[in-house]
Amino acid sequence: MKDATTALMVENRPIADFIAHAILILGVIVVAFPLWVTFVASTRTFDEIVNVPMALTPGTHLIDNYRQALTAGSERGSSAPVGTMLMNSAIVAFCIAVGKIAISIISAFAIVYFRFPLRKFFFWMIFLTLMLPVEVRIIPTFEVAADLKLLDSYQGLILPLIASATATFLFRQFFLTIPDELVEAARIDGAGPMRFFFDVVIPLSRTHVAALFVILFIYGWNQYLWPLLITQKESMYTVVIGIKRMIAAGDASNEWNIIMATAMLALLPPALVVILMQKWFVKGLVDSEK
Amino acid sequence: MEKRVVFKSAWLPYALVAPQIAITVIFFFWPAIEAVYYAFLVQDPFGLSSHFVWFQNFTELFASPEYLDSFKTTAVFSVLVAALGMSIALLLAAMADRVIRGSLAYKTMLIWPYAVAPAIAGVLWAFMFSPSIGIVTYYLLKLGLNWNWVINGNQAMLLVVMAAAYKQVSYNFLFFLAGLQSIPRSMIEAAAIDGASPVRRFWTIIFPLISPTTFFLLVVNIVYAFFDTFGVIDATTQGGPAAATEILVYKVYYDGVKAADLGGSSAQSVILMFIVIALTVVQFRFVERKVQY
Known part of the structure; x- marks a missing residue:
């Protein structure tokens, strides 16, 4: 049963509801995409990233990268842990x-x-x-x-x-x-x-x-x-x-x-x-x- | 509004406000007064001596095409950030107001970017749109669009606008959703019974009713674009290419800290102070604080 405080009880528009969900899902994806790309890049090697295009699935270097970042920092530019x-x-x-x-x-x-x-x-x-x-x-x-x-x-x-x-x-x-x-x-x-x-x-x-x-x-x-x-x-x-x-x-x-x-x-x-x-x-x- | 019943003490209230007043005097008022004073000085190139020049720094600023361009850049940037951030947020809020199933999940997944620092948002977007290794750049090129914000001023502007609007969408979304949910359902239902479609209802009933929220968010977004986006610019374009993204707060920082032009930068600070004062007055005088109908 629908919740009367948020739903309109007087109309039933399945297409409009479908569009609403579609737009929201699209919004969630667009908002999350930069985070996903960042996460994927943080699990790959340098060579995998500069070899365009980087695949959009997580790589195998998650632990290596995070360990290096946390304890040693970047070898180029600033090198603070x-x-x-x-x-x-x-x-x-x-x-x-x-x-x-x-x-x-x-x-x-x-x-x-x-x-x-x-x-x-x-x-x-x-x-x-x-x-x-x-x-x-x-x-x-x-x-x-x-x-x-x-x-x-x-x-x-x-x-x-x-x-x-x-x-x-x-x-x-x-x-x-x-x-x-x-x-x-x-x-x-x-x-x-x-x-x-x-x-x-x-x-x-x-x-x-x-x-x-x-x-x-x-x-x-x-x-x-x-x-x-x-x-x-x-x-x-x-x-x-x-x-x-x-x-x-x-x-x-x-x-x-x-x-x-x-x-x-x-x-x-x-x-x-x-x-x-x-x-x-x-x-x-x-x-x-x- | 005042309290009818109060405590009495000759020293306690002063002791209680002392920490806050000390911080405001030492780190806000004193530096602000100094900034105004410096704005009337010119320093020799080695920073050894300075002399009073009245309004020379200001007349030079307003005669300099770079400074006037920076004003234009800031105007374009703020309007684009506010327009992009608000229109996407309103669309998403209107949809979230309609759905019942999963609305909490949608809300959670749409508001987290508020937590991303502007500088970090800049790094994320600059990486995706990087001219040589960016994943989006790669697909844009496949579509025949040559994307290189390092040399193309308009593309650089677009990049910083997207990065700056990113976290603001979350903020606007929350306030629009609160505004939409405070509209009495009976009003919408009456229109629905009369056969008005969702789109028509939105433009004739809902949009006018949330106009106080819209105006409030417009001011907040302009303030944000003026002052809080320094991190986005500094972490990505650093005002470039060829000053295409050099907004006022970046220029005041660059001229003062990097180019060591004390008088010129301080004069810009004073102008910025007037802008903040104007925006704050608008915010407190004309913006209806509570969203109610």
Whole structure:
């Protein structure tokens, strides 16, 4: 039986349904094709790839390629092991997500639950960061990071990215919906603001935190321009930067089997996060655009 | 909207906003002010001294054909990315809204590219379309089409547009689907009873009703194409061939970091700031945030 909430009960158009499925299947194939080509290339030898056209079935060098990528990197271009880069990406993405959530939730708490001079001013300052992406302040931001000795360090990769107007707004909107009776009850019980924050606000915010974490982890993992600017040492590359540095020379001289294995390793963690935590991902995406 | 009941403390609220404010001042406001200041300076070729030149950097930019071309390139690029990403996403969302069987599976298999970093998407598409070893290039040649984005500017543009639109299709799809599913079924059923075909219903009822979503996505996609596609360009064409894909954010990076033209690059930063401000104002003033009817 069809589900009445999604299906039209008043018509039966098998041809239209067939076309809908056909277009969706075509869409899925087109979207998956680049991934398939990448996967196949990551299981073949260099010679098999440059011998055009490469067959579109998996080869036999999956383990060799991934082992070389993870432990040794490409022999041409950048030669840092991808294992290190993946570790860097994971650390950076995790800390950016946690950092953004932490500093946003406390500043939203201050702005909603206190009255103090400069409150509006701070709120607008946080809002204005939306208008100042890295792209419009490349060189001065790099200079600040250099002056603070943040080049080639985790702090340098993380700190400049953890301000978040979006997360602050989201928490502010949510806190405004928490009933005032809860604050009154807490005050009658003699609980101070931080006690209220940890015992009431944080537990109530769990779902928002989870959804934001998924979105911000992907954001952190996929950062490009900032890591490109402040990492010079190969040991500090994130995987998204590392792969670009492997593509040094022309088509026939890049080690495509290793590059494609690296591409798979770079895109699988965030893709798995989207697929496995789909519910949180969709919630986070929709919430952060409100 | 304000809270009726609040806590009182002379220092706690400041301590709570301090981390966020420190980051915004050190890494956002201070560099932004410096960028504005640098935009009025000219440095000697060795970077040893600089002097104040008022608006010379700006007048030079607007007199330079390369910069004006970069504006045009950016406009073409953003319109194509938004148009391609949105039209494919709307088609797929309209189909997904219709099917019952397998809709969750379709959704899962259509949204994962959102997770692919723009630079990685660039690498994937550049590999498939590589002039010498690309699998798609090979079949295009069989069809009689000589594909070489390394020397052909239009083909290079097409490549970066496809790579940039790739992950955006997922994003647009999710929002279009949410918009479509919030349309009351009774309205569509009434039209169906009156004998309106699915295509006619789409253009006369559904499309007008989701126009707030469409407008919202248009702004988001333009912002994305302007600022978040640096990775796509840098990992593939690097602005080439002959600046055919040199969008504004790539040029500001190239002139500042690679060509070390501090004043010129900073003046471009200031112009970009105005563009972001304009886009943000549009986003907050005119875009209806909630999808409701």
